Amino acid sequence: MSLTNATPLQVAQAARLGSRELAVLSTEQRNAALTAIHQALAEGKDEVLAANAKDLEAAHKAAEGGTLSQSLVKRLDLGKKGKYEDMLQGILDVRDLEDPINKTTSRTLLDDNLTLSRVTCPIGVLLIIFEARPEVIANISALAIKSGNAAILKGGRESNHSFAAIASIISQALSTTSVPSDCLQLVQTHDVIKELLSLDTYIDLCIPRGGNKLVRFVKDSTSIPVLGHADGICTALLLSDYPSDKATKIIVDAKVSYPAGCNALEQLLVDTPALTTNLPTVATALLSHGVSLRCDAPSLTSLQSSLPPHLAALLQPSTPSDYTTEFLDLTLAIKTISTIPDAITHVNAHSSHHTDAILTLDAATATRYLSAIDSSSVYWNTSTRMADGQRYGFGTEVGISTNKIHSRGPVGLDGLTIYKWVLVGDAQVSAEYGAGGKKWKHERLPVEEDEGVARDEEEREVLRRFREGKRAAA
Numbered sequence: 001m002s003l004t005n006a007t008p009l010q011v012a013q014a015a016r017l018g019s020r021e022l023a024v025l026s027t028e029q030r031n032a033a034l035t036a037i038h039q040a041l042a043e044g045k046d047e048v049l050a051a052n053a054k055d056l057e058a059a060h061k062a063a064e065g066g067t068l069s070q071s072l073v074k075r076l077d078l079g080k081k082g083k084y085e086d087m088l089q090g091i092l093d094v095r096d097l098e099d100p101i102n103k104t105t106s107r108t109l110l111d112d113n114l115t116l117s118r119v120t121c122p123i124g125v126l127l128i129i130f131e132a133r134p135e136v137i138a139n140i141s142a143l144a145i146k147s148g149n150a151a152i153l154k155g156g157r158e159s160n161h162s163f164a165a166i167a168s169i170i171s172q173a174l175s176t177t178s179v180p181s182d183c184l185q186l187v188q189t190h191d192v193i194k195e196l197l198s199l200d201t202y203i204d205l206c207i208p209r210g211g212n213k214l215v216r217f218v219k220d221s222t223s224i225p226v227l228g229h230a231d232g233i234c235t236a237l238l239l240s241d242y243p244s245d246k247a248t249k250i251i252v253d254a255k256v257s258y259p260a261g262c263n264a265l266e267q268l269l270v271d272t273p274a275l276t277t278n279l280p281t282v283a284t285a286l287l288s289h290g291v292s293l294r295c296d297a298p299s300l301t302s303l304q305s306s307l308p309p310h311l312a313a314l315l316q317p318s319t320p321s322d323y324t325t326e327f328l329d330l331t332l333a334i335k336t337i338s339t340i341p342d343a344i345t346h347v348n349a350h351s352s353h354h355t356d357a358i359l360t361l362d363a364a365t366a367t368r369y370l371s372a373i374d375s376s377s378v379y380w381n382t383s384t385r386m387a388d389g390q391r392y393g394f395g396t397e398v399g400i401s402t403n404k405i406h407s408r409g410p411v412g413l414d415g416l417t418i419y420k421w422v423l424v425g426d427a428q429v430s431a432e433y434g435a436g437g438k439k440w441k442h443e444r445l446p447v448e449e450d451e452g453v454a455r456d457e458e459e460r461e462v463l464r465r466f467r468e469g470k471r472a473a474a
Contacts, residue, residue: 008195011152011185012202015125018183019150023122025178027099030145033177034095037145040173041138041166042088051165052078052134059132059158068158071260071328072211075132076159086390087135094142094395100413101148107445111438113426115445120417122148123204127196128398129154129218130209134162139396141170141184146395147416150183152203154193156210164188197222207399207411212326227411229376229402231326231352232262234384237343237369239360240273244281246381247359251282254357254383256289260328262400263355263387267323267333269343275302275336283334287311291330294318298336323350340365344372351375353402355387376402376409 006014022030041048059076062068078084106118126149130136137153144151155163167186174181187196197206200223208218208228219226236254238247254265270279275298283293283303294316295303304312322333323346337343347356357379358369370378377387387410389397394412401407407415432438 005189008187008189008192008199009202011187012125012196012199014182015150015152015185016202018180019122019124019148021180022145022150022183023101023148025148029178030099030148031095033145033174033179034091034142036173036177037138037141037170038088038091038095040169041091044165044169045084048134048162048165048169049079049084051161052076054161055134055159062158069211069328072132072158074260076134076162078134078162083135087138090135090139090390090396091142093390094146094413097146097395097413100146100417104447105419107447109441109443109445110423111428111433111441114428115424117422117424118419119422121420123416123418124149125203125205126151126398126416127154127203127206127224128152128209129193129196129206129214131156131211131214132159133209134159134166136209137163137166137170137186140398142396143398143413143416144184145179147413149416150185152185152187152196154187154196160188193218194221197224200224209399225406227399227401227403227407227415229262229352229354229400232264232328232354232400233266233324233326233350233352234263234355234357234387235267235269235347235351236265236357236359236384237269237271237337237347238274238278238282239271239358239362239365240277241361242278242359242381243361244278247278248282248285250357250359250381250383252285252289254385255286255291255332256330257383257385259330261385262326263384264328265332265384266325266327267335267350269335269337269346270299271337271343272298275299276306279303279334280306283307284311286332287314289330291332292316293332293334294322295334296336299334326352340369344369348372348374354400355379355384357382357384376400 055076059068059073063070063073101120101122103120104117105120108116110116126144128140128151140151140153163186171181197218203224206218206222206224206226208215212231215228236251251265251268258264280303284307286293296318300315300317303315318333323335337346353375355377356373356375358366359381360366366380370380379386387400389410389412392410394410397410397412398416399411400409401411433440
């Protein structure tokens with residue numbers, strides 16, 4: 001990894017060249033680089049946390065002065081119990097995943113000795129722009145190397161010390177491996193984002209990691225494809241048939257375990273019968289954890305009559321804006337719904353299409369709801385906080401996408417690959433086919449592990465020559 005003050009154009013050009021070298025490295029070479037990064041960051045923990053402490057000190061002062069949000073301060077803290085260890089484990093998890101590139105996903109026999117295969121390959125050069133979250137550097141480095149992509153990283157000023165420490169350690173680790181240093185670059189120069197966003201000739205995908213303002217700015221400022229989400233307005237629909245103890249366990253986790261997370265619960269919808277069955281138990285637990293409940297008129301009236309006076313006094317009436325707000329703190333909006341179609345309409349209009357859940361014992365209702373909700377992740381009887389690449393078994397994630405093309409939901413290795421078509425023939429030409437000529441066979445073939453796309457020794461030899469030529473060209 002290069003800590004660079006080069007111009008954006010120089011950075012992007014170097015990353016493009018680095019991506020071509022990285023793309024042809026073997027699985028073993030890329031995995032060895034991840035092992036080296038993990039070991040170096042484990043040994044450098046004290047150095048990284050000392051740098052992170054400097055960032056945190058400045059961030060707390062900025063938050064007290066009103067120039068930095070508390071949610072960003074929370075995301076910045078790398079010393080939070082288990083966070084550094086999770087970062088390290090994420091690197092190993094990615095290393096141990098199946099190699100996502102050079103995988104054959106389909107094969108078609110077009111004609112005798114003419115086989116078409118779809119083979120996965122890296123996207124190329126990624127631009128990652130992020131706020132706080134110093135662990136992003138390690139996450140992205142692992143995912144990029146494993147998937148054969150180069151990455152340009154631009155972090156926020158609030159994390160400069162942490163970024164520099166982590167990048168320096170990764171750079172030293174990579175110097176002992178086959179991975180070219182230019183394939184990972186941390187840009188330190190200020191005010192370069194606009195120029196980076198203009199370099200669509202060299203940069204293939206932009207992934208913003210931050211708040212609504214950053215994501216909107218990126219999407220409005222570039223012709224580079226953008227993968228990400230602007231908000232994390234996650235909802236849960238609680239029906240009266242769901243047991244109170246299970247509902248409480250799920251909803252408290254979704255709201256309280258990490259309220260600054262983009263997968264934290266921001267809205268709780270309840271059907272009318274739930275107002276007097278399981279909602280009082282859930283509300284009592286939330287209030288005991290310090291959650292501020294903003295209730296619509298029916299839920300407010302019902303809870304005021306069912307809760308003890310000292311808890312009822314804590315309830316607040318909701319406003320329309322509460323149902324379009326990502327609170328990122330211990331605040332939850334509650335809304336009563338009369339029918340399942342009403343809930344579907346509300347969620348599709350007011351959630352950010354990140355993660356939405358339903359809590360019910362009725363399988364038919366749940367199936368209908370999950371099918372109708374237009375979000376990247378939809379859950380039945382579990383917490384929205386489960387929306388995470390590591391929890392999905394992706395090792396770690398590059399981000400969450402609410403896009404409707406390419407990748408959706410937590411984006412791991414597979415989301416950082418595309419594919420190319422590989423056609424292996426024996427002197428066939430297009431003029432031989434058509435009216436009065438040869439006919440296409442178009443037979444679907446099984447995907448074989450041996451040499452990826454090869455059916456026999458002759459094809460394997462052709463494929464080996466193809467790959468050798470590709471490496472030579474790089």
